[in-house]
Amino acid sequence: MKKWICGALAASMILASLASCNGGGGGTASRGEYKGEVSTLSTGEVVNVEAGIRYNDKNELLFLPEDVGEINNPIVTMLIPALSDDYYESQIKWREDAYGLEAKIDNCAWNEREMKWVSSYVAGTPYDILNGINYPTTVIKGLVQPIDDLLPIDDTRYFEASNKWNGKSYAVTAIDQYAEKDELSVSGVYGVFFNKELFDDNGLEYPSDLWDKGEWDFQAFYDAAKALTMDTDRDGQVDQVGCYTWMNDMYTAANGAQTVTITDAGEIKLTMNDPKYIEGLEWLIKCKPYASMAGGDTAWASSKAGMFVERLGTSKNWNSELSFEWDWVPYPKGPSGDYGYQGYCGSAGSGMTCNVGTGAKNTEGAKVFIAADLARSKYYKKGENVVDFNPTDAQLERCRQMKESGRQIKDYAGSVGSIGSDIWGMWTSIAELGGKAAVEKYTPPFQKEIDKLLATKVEADTIPFKTLGTVDFEDGKNPLKDVNGGMLSITDNAAEVISGSKSLKVQLSPNVAYGPYAITTAENYHFAYGGQYKVSFKAKAVNGTAAKEGPLVVSLRPSASAETGDDSVSLGGWNPVDLS
Structure with a gap:
């Protein structure tokens, strides 16, 4: 049939x-x-x-x-x-x-x-x-x-x-x-929460007191994180971390440097070759054994982390659940600059x-x-049934001091191409590479992402509407043409295939429950933010259990293909469209 x-x-x-x-x-x-x-x-x-x-x-x-x-x-x-x-x-x-x-x-x-x-x-x-x-x-x-x-x-x-x-x-x-x-x-300013009871139990000076004396710096943070990392039940395994954090860029930001800088004039610059940036990476290497994501995201709430790096405003999410006293200070000061802080206004x-x-x-x-x-x-009146943000006057004053006297660091590494994900590779391998070598290794691919973004062009021409015909699949056979190194299209005519990130392609996969299936879009869809494609398509699952279970649900998204590296349309879980 x-x-x-x-x-x-x-x-x-x-x-x-x-x-x-x-x-x-x-x-x-x-x-x-x-x-x-x-x-x-x-x-x-x-x-x-x-x-x-x-x-x-x-x-x-x-x-x-x-x-x-x-x-x-x-x-x-x-x-x-x-x-x-x-x-x-x-x-x-x-x-x-x-x-x-x-x-x-x-x-x-x-x-x-x-x-x-x-x-x-x-x-x-x-x-x-x-x-x-x-x-x-x-x-x-x-x-x-x-x-x-x-x-x-x-x-x-x-x-x-x-x-x-x-x-x-x-x-x-x-x-x-x-x-x-x-x-x-000030609620969006990043800093360090600390468990006052753990500091008391270990005879450590509060970061807030060090802040008041102008002594809250990388060395003080390192000393506290190291002292609070311990095996409390003596089973040979560390079960209390000095600081739970995923903010690896704290060290560069608090040292007055950033990966990517953007000017008001519209320039995007890779600034990780700044000596202050490399120095910050060396502090990351030094602190990483005692300040990391070890212990999981429950470490702070369960009193298994002495410190926790996040924005002051996030305290509303967990304050009512804690069984210990805590306080908060902005980032510690790096050795090569003024106080630097990350954060944003709200x-x-x-x-x-x-x-x-x-x-x-x-x-x-x-x-x-x-x-x-x-x-x-x-x-806005604070409601009885809503957990509100209730900072202390001292915490707000520290935020104000930081905003007034410190330099705000806006690192846009996470907003340019794949730099935001690729930088985790750098942080993961930083201990083996060292700060300078890590910068040298990751500068070319990061610069490539910046160049790619800046090369984004906005076209003004209109290409005439063109009908490409009917696609038939007979018992799992694949009539689609191979284009661009493994991508499938209803045509192999170069004039009819829009290349690059703006490609409109149909892909099949025979190895899932749906059997062979087609991927397309709703009648109107916008790709690559530079063009709009009008598509009419009727889809039906061929073979596979899904053909009997209900309509074929497919979706479109631009993503980097693991096989080709091409930013193209592929199957994914974003914005599914029922094309039954």
Whole structure:
């Protein structure tokens, strides 16, 4: 019997810059736009600026609910990676209650956020607000739009801009105008939690006391971590670690160096050859036997780790579960520089900045949502059923001291190509290689990733719609053509196969329960952030148990093929599409 997958496969490549798309609020806004005047954007669109936030005649921003102009659409759509707890939801709810907004939130895993956003964009329903963008990659690929055009972020009384690229800002933090303690903007600062009881039991001086004396440095951290690493039950195995941490870049950051540096002018530089960076790596080697992920992620909560490296704001996740007293200090000082710290300011109560998606349909609602943080402490009341962030005055003061006197280190290694994953290879082998040799080994591949990102091009040409025909599979036979070294396509005509990361290919695998299956996309999909493909495809499992069990579910994602290294479309668990 003839089993088949039929696809009247039509591929059209409509290459256009996401960044150039006007989502109802793009263009360059004049200051007058925020003063209650009718303004015309550079795009030619006439805007009623009485809607949403604006300035009054005293040059004060009108952002309170009673002063915000009525907006046409109160529904704000949001994509938030890996955040769905009660605390975060409470931060959304007070905005809804106070400002009459309605937040529609989608959650996703961190590594799925870009593809999920792209899916929404192509479907014609792009998100208004994104959290946790992969800067600068998502900016270069056009996933977010400049906020300079939407909010008066040059007014430092109200806003703190960040994530700049080519003179534009792509993220913003609203400064709480009613806060007695500046909790939100310091909650994202990284530092070291320490178990006061373990320090007492071993006669060690608290890191907080060392901080007060200006003596909290790498040597003090090393001494404490070594002293607290022990075999408490004398069975020959270490069961208490000095410090539980995955923050291997603490040593370079706190020494004033970073792997990847990004300038406001849009330059991406590999800066790991800095002597301070190599010196930080040597401290990583020295501390690693006593400060690592040994003991597992329960080591801190079970009092089996003397210290724990994380952001101050994360304490809300586990504070109520601890049976011991703890405190927190910023990173220790490296030997070759001022205090350096990692971290970011927060918005929406999440410790992350807010970004407005390219193509957002409700930019007015997005602006009100972001500006609501200006009045956060006025309207957000800590609830009995929500575990809130409750730092001590001393902890907040240390954060403020660090922010005012230290140098903020923003290492973008995790945001450029595969550097974020490849650097773990460097950290894993660092003890064998040594700091200098590790830098020499990993500089070429890291630079290649930077060059690849900077070479991202945005095409403006439109390739005519072309029908490629029907694909039939008869009892497991594979009629697809081999192209690009093992990738399968419905055609081997080079003129019809879009190469590289923008390839539209169909792949089969005979060794799974589905039997041979086809992989394609929904009718509209966006690949590689530089082009759009229109595809119509009907799919059906051939042979295999899945053919009898239900519809064939497939999905698309760009990923590096283990066999070819080609960034192409392949089977994966992201955004499955039922093509039955």
